[in-house]
Amino acid sequence: MDIKILEQLLEEVRLGRVPVAAALERLRVLPFENLGFARVDHHRQLRQGFPEVIFAAGKTISQIRAIITALHPNNENILVTRLAPEKAESLLPEFPEARYHPDSRVLTICRGEIPNRGRGVIVVISAGTSDIPVAEEALLTAQIMGHQVEALYDVGVAGLHRLLAHQELLTRASCFIVVAGMDGALPSVVGGLVDRPVIAVPTSVGYGASFGGLAALLTMLNSCATGVAVMNIDNGFGAGYLAALINRKD
Amino acid sequence: MDIKILEQLLEEVRLGRVPVAAALERLRVLPFENLGFARVDHHRQLRQGFPEVIFAAGKTISQIRAIITALHPNNENILVTRLAPEKAESLLPEFPEARYHPDSRVLTICRGEIPNRGRGVIVVISAGTSDIPVAEEALLTAQIMGHQVEALYDVGVAGLHRLLAHQELLTRASCFIVVAGMDGALPSVVGGLVDRPVIAVPTSVGYGASFGGLAALLTMLNSCATGVAVMNIDNGFGAGYLAALINRKD
Amino acid sequence: MDIKILEQLLEEVRLGRVPVAAALERLRVLPFENLGFARVDHHRQLRQGFPEVIFAAGKTISQIRAIITALHPNNENILVTRLAPEKAESLLPEFPEARYHPDSRVLTICRGEIPNRGRGVIVVISAGTSDIPVAEEALLTAQIMGHQVEALYDVGVAGLHRLLAHQELLTRASCFIVVAGMDGALPSVVGGLVDRPVIAVPTSVGYGASFGGLAALLTMLNSCATGVAVMNIDNGFGAGYLAALINRKD
Amino acid sequence: MDIKILEQLLEEVRLGRVPVAAALERLRVLPFENLGFARVDHHRQLRQGFPEVIFAAGKTISQIRAIITALHPNNENILVTRLAPEKAESLLPEFPEARYHPDSRVLTICRGEIPNRGRGVIVVISAGTSDIPVAEEALLTAQIMGHQVEALYDVGVAGLHRLLAHQELLTRASCFIVVAGMDGALPSVVGGLVDRPVIAVPTSVGYGASFGGLAALLTMLNSCATGVAVMNIDNGFGAGYLAALINRKD
């Protein structure tokens, strides 16, 4: 029930067609979102360029297919994350607009042009090549939400000159996503060089005392640079989504 | 560009084949610190409304006094965080513009009006009353950076109606700081209600299995709501600073 | 030796057939349970509607078959938890009353009607769809113990309106089981809305800093709502069992 | 705004006194709790015998005094937990009905008789003498909520006969609170002996590898007995509150 239906209900009360008691009853059990308060999930996309997101890990091919199909009529953009290649292979023939990105294990379905909704460019930086899958997940998420994104990969702190060589891009961006595993030191360095929000994403890349990304996570939480906030380990999608929220025009 | 090319460039300058301005331009993108690239700390404040920040924990009164005095001539706004009351008491008589906020243990020194540099309002939300000191640190930080901030305290998830009663404010803000200890569940709830960036700050409030804020930290990192990023435990200052970066007009 | 045998022994003492010293010796090594003190496992089910429970993880098919067969003559209800599908497939043809629930990997064998032993309805709530297997294990456990259970799935805090839409059910229940992974925030929210016992079950659903359910576990232990107690990670069976104890008529 | 006001608003719409657009606007910002959904905190006590609870840790004497005074007119029962002795000393002369329990650092203010609201007796068991403060906090909480409580202290598993000697009490209770530090093994033993809900409370009693109660907490979460749920470390209040919810007549 959306605001129109509510308006109609009140109109019918006004016209005496629906008694007050009956209206009251309907309002009481009125699903919460209908009052316009809560973010109405199925309207979100149309108004704001938010795609529908499907977290595919642990879902079967047929579950994923069903969800995509259900969303289809609305002509929405769809982002499927953590989709294993073999599942992607099954799904691709069925959805012609679908495109699979094997590095990041992301599948995107875009209908029509995505209008630019950003104020500036989002820069996604990765420390090592092994961090690229997570970085790409972030990049694709921000892109499908209508943002311009540039990538700067493999510029970890052990070879600082690689990062410093991109000075121009660093000053031009409106928001940064910095993805790093192992020592997770890169967001601190980037945060010290720029005056824009830095979204730090630790990855599970590493071994031994990296403890599945815990080391990088702690590093980032303790960043001595200001302006750095942290996502869960390997949460590229979340970083891309947040960057889009930060960068969006309103 | 290697040393040969640099030599050649200088040679061409010497021969008048490359004008100084053009050479300068090529050199500009070279060295880091020397060319004004790196954020020059003492210029930052003037251009962007960034205050000087002094982390007082572990500094003696005389060290703090010395730093404030050194900054004084530049007429800068100063933010002193984690300042114990007894230290504040010593410093206040010496700096007439200083104001001490005992709850958050923050001392601010503002010279003249702080111009509004924000695009919208930042809302600082705290779960419990014990979380207020951290929330206030965030609030004061954002304010001294030139942002409008509103506070919504003691609206933890155990009494959800308290939060939901402020629906209007939730839809109006451009950025949220959500401060919570114990179970740290509030950022997830707020993140599910709004479409704006949420900066989650775990606090060390709690006992037993809160492990000094670890429980709240992990909760927030695993938030099932999108658009939530996390700061270090009790890092109100960092949250206020990041919110100011997100909210600033440019 | 049961109470009858003890009675007989005393009788023989009385009749002088067994000397005091010999009786004394026999009483000294008298097995504990025979005095009627300890809960006699094989009588429990008959009196109280407790099923026999088989934890199948790590047991071979033939071990499980043997246990079921041994219990058969007593016509007891049997609950097999953590039973892999391939094992279930082997067992189902042999036990006609058996029913396998693939989501929760639970096998139930019920002989005859299960009488209602509850005072009210137990509501099982899950935060996400991935938490449903654990929730179902709880639900099936409580059902086979003779309790009425209703399920409310996929109502996590990131979309609070989904939970709030079920207000009527929330006020009607006598006990809640709340199952959540990732941030584990749902029990705090439910605990704040209701005045009934809430059994919180963290799940291992999540990735990165969820650390196999540790994040959700700590969240729940630190719940700022009152009336919430916590089970081990993924322990749906335990939650269903405890809910049945709480809800039972006596 | 309560349901009456909503009815009135609809009535005025019906009568044409309030236009549909204006009504719509009012409904949009309708405070949530006014619809009667959320638990109204200040009514709770009167209906259900719930006391007002003040968590005194970190609150100043004047803050605590202010809260007590504010609650006074309602003649409510008040429970103040984690109140340091020196604070209690200040408060006692001002509130004649107040009684301080130094062991558990609990202060209770009871006006008039507390009616019995329980179905049976709650038994509070502690493993060691050092666990008694937490046990007492649980006991006093349940008592002020109108429940009959019996204590069984210093019956840890290292001297099992002390527990087993109280067999009669074990079979008589309707709910158990078991408080233990160090190895935290007692709830498993009690859970194996009884058929009633067991609320396990780990305490921070211990040293070395007890890690502030973590050892006992993990023991209890992994209890091999059924029917055991766990509270946060040292959370006697929470256990008493939950036991009262479980035990209450309705």
Add this chain to the structure above:
Amino acid sequence: MDIKILEQLLEEVRLGRVPVAAALERLRVLPFENLGFARVDHHRQLRQGFPEVIFAAGKTISQIRAIITALHPNNENILVTRLAPEKAESLLPEFPEARYHPDSRVLTICRGEIPNRGRGVIVVISAGTSDIPVAEEALLTAQIMGHQVEALYDVGVAGLHRLLAHQELLTRASCFIVVAGMDGALPSVVGGLVDRPVIAVPTSVGYGASFGGLAALLTMLNSCATGVAVMNIDNGFGAGYLAALINRKD
């Protein structure tokens, strides 16, 4: 009720003075320990040379005094562990046989000669001088239980020759207690040199990544030498007690 009373009961059954049903009833609620099964605490000392042990941490002076006084009439040996010096100072004048050991914070009260109950000599080894208090607690515990103990202190692995110089003692002992903080490596080295049980006691000596003794504890649990078992951090008393059990003649 002790064995005598049980005998008497049976006698009365035999004589027909107590009917079988009544005897049955009394036996049903017979306190457990009375059947002679459980270790009767107050008889233990007399038979086996076990002292009464008072863990003084967290007990007030008057509580400790009361316990000592209660034990006095039995003329038992008493061991008070973790007794702060200021408490010891209060107690010493009242108990003339008491002797306080400030290093280990142990107070011993011995009445008469302690007979030798050991099969051989127990050797207590400490890695550093800071580990001596824990080592001494172990030593004094074993001594008061009637065992011959020799100490070998400050022979940590960083100066291996200090240990190796005592070869003769190493071959002569019947049981070892090895106390070490920091890296906790000493028990592995001792365990590799001897063919006797080694009781390893980690201490909280260290800083940084010693994490309060956790590092030493893990080292010892992972000892690559055979014949090594581990106590809780700083648990000198427990080690001394166990060594006495291992070494005792029977």
Add this chain to the structure above:
Amino acid sequence: MDIKILEQLLEEVRLGRVPVAAALERLRVLPFENLGFARVDHHRQLRQGFPEVIFAAGKTISQIRAIITALHPNNENILVTRLAPEKAESLLPEFPEARYHPDSRVLTICRGEIPNRGRGVIVVISAGTSDIPVAEEALLTAQIMGHQVEALYDVGVAGLHRLLAHQELLTRASCFIVVAGMDGALPSVVGGLVDRPVIAVPTSVGYGASFGGLAALLTMLNSCATGVAVMNIDNGFGAGYLAALINRKD
């Protein structure tokens, strides 16, 4: 160089055949073990009934075969632990005296009768059936070292009467090995019932917050019973070995 060679060297010094300086030089580099100090590994078995132990985890079949073959001529008893069934299958035909124990994954090769080297009986107790493999590893280790062992399995604290029914065995043993996963509470209970050394072995049996045996490990380290020492998780071999050291006649 053994003691004979040293004697010879001194003899030659005495006779003036070797100058003091040369002797000095040879003594300086004298291999340590030759002085008879260090435990000479290949003599150990003959003197004391210690078997050769091969930790098979991570070794190939051919490596294991080679080691067994090398030991063969000495006619020693051999214990192979953590041997996967498929490896055992390959090895069994080659060594006729070999016997494989699939539960504990132990292979034993015994030549001739193993003489009894123990003072009493070692009792191995397991809490659950899943703990039996670790318990069996302990049992077989102690047996091959010449000790009499009795097993008491599946007597966990959740059904205490099962343990208490074996009172006679508990009083008869000279040393206990108690194996438990999940809550790891059993050693505390056994330790409270007996006056003999208890070797506690945590197992990795469990799930969720058992954290691979960490919960049981911490429980045992914090045991409130005296006389309990702890082995590494799943270290049945180590427990059996230590029990044999404790129990051996000398």
Add this chain to the structure above:
Amino acid sequence: MDIKILEQLLEEVRLGRVPVAAALERLRVLPFENLGFARVDHHRQLRQGFPEVIFAAGKTISQIRAIITALHPNNENILVTRLAPEKAESLLPEFPEARYHPDSRVLTICRGEIPNRGRGVIVVISAGTSDIPVAEEALLTAQIMGHQVEALYDVGVAGLHRLLAHQELLTRASCFIVVAGMDGALPSVVGGLVDRPVIAVPTSVGYGASFGGLAALLTMLNSCATGVAVMNIDNGFGAGYLAALINRKD
């Protein structure tokens, strides 16, 4: 130096007042990457004997082949670490100089003789046979960097005489790499015997409370011997590289 000064310098070059060589010298200390300051990766090898290192874990065969091929023309020595056997098998036929070391999963490609760049011998010590793969990775790394290395394997602290027998080697080395899993005690012992830098490498060898090498790591960090520094768990390559830096002539 700021932009003005740079402009002036160029102006003076243009005017012929500052010769190009002098300007070059001044500029040399300016920009980081461009002026040859930063370690230029592709020059490093030629000057200092550093090999190109490829961390093969997570790279596909074709990625590895491409990198090797790209490096080929420079005739550089190449070290591929963590290369799975099946990948090695594919690569070996294509690169005739390649040699695969299956134990350490290292592939080396050496063109021509590696000149000796060390001041002394590096000794690589391993505690157990299972630690050898990590030790070998260290050994091969140091060798390909031009250093003489000697190995001393399987000399763990449980059989100390095995280490002590190699006294001569211990006094001769200029740097030590000590590799150990389980209790990780060996570096402390070696550190106590020698006066040279000891690089400690914990391995993930062990089970239970070794927690994947955490126990050994903590042991080494807390080493009571001086001169010991620690690498990440299983980081043999890093240790070999650092040893080469320490040992190199300059």
Add this chain to the structure above:
Amino acid sequence: MDIKILEQLLEEVRLGRVPVAAALERLRVLPFENLGFARVDHHRQLRQGFPEVIFAAGKTISQIRAIITALHPNNENILVTRLAPEKAESLLPEFPEARYHPDSRVLTICRGEIPNRGRGVIVVISAGTSDIPVAEEALLTAQIMGHQVEALYDVGVAGLHRLLAHQELLTRASCFIVVAGMDGALPSVVGGLVDRPVIAVPTSVGYGASFGGLAALLTMLNSCATGVAVMNIDNGFGAGYLAALINRKD
């Protein structure tokens, strides 16, 4: 017994004054160090410039005084670490050569000139001002061992230009000590810029998720730069000592 005494013993054997058997007996129990194998502690300083080191934490003033006095006659250099100011105040008047460094809480006693024993300069780098005490402890340790040290403080990664401005020093050093708390990222950056050994020292500087230095420790262990090894948290002394070993001429 030193080498002289051994020589004398052999001499006496040669002269027939001591029979072979008696000599044999004396040699058997010959303290290990006397054979010249083990590093003889009291000779070390004279030969190699190693000072005597006293770890003052936990030692009383009189204990420290006694040790210093005992060392005095040998005219050795003495380094006292972790000495509280109040203890220093007591000791200073008694030892005229003593000098106290309050920042690092180090007391040094140097007799005469310390000869230069280093091959190059050791550079000590600290990230923040709060890390300076640990850095100074390292610096003073290396200095008293005869090494030239230069300090570069407050050059953390959040202001990278501060570090890069010291390029010349970075290329000149022979060994680095890098001290950092919070995110601990500096050693990775330094390690990426230099080709010399980097000794990384995490400090306990930080709050919240720094967990007492654990975050910085893990960062450093996972450094993506090569040539970095790690010390225990706050172990400045150890780093200075190791740097001296690395840098020493031989």
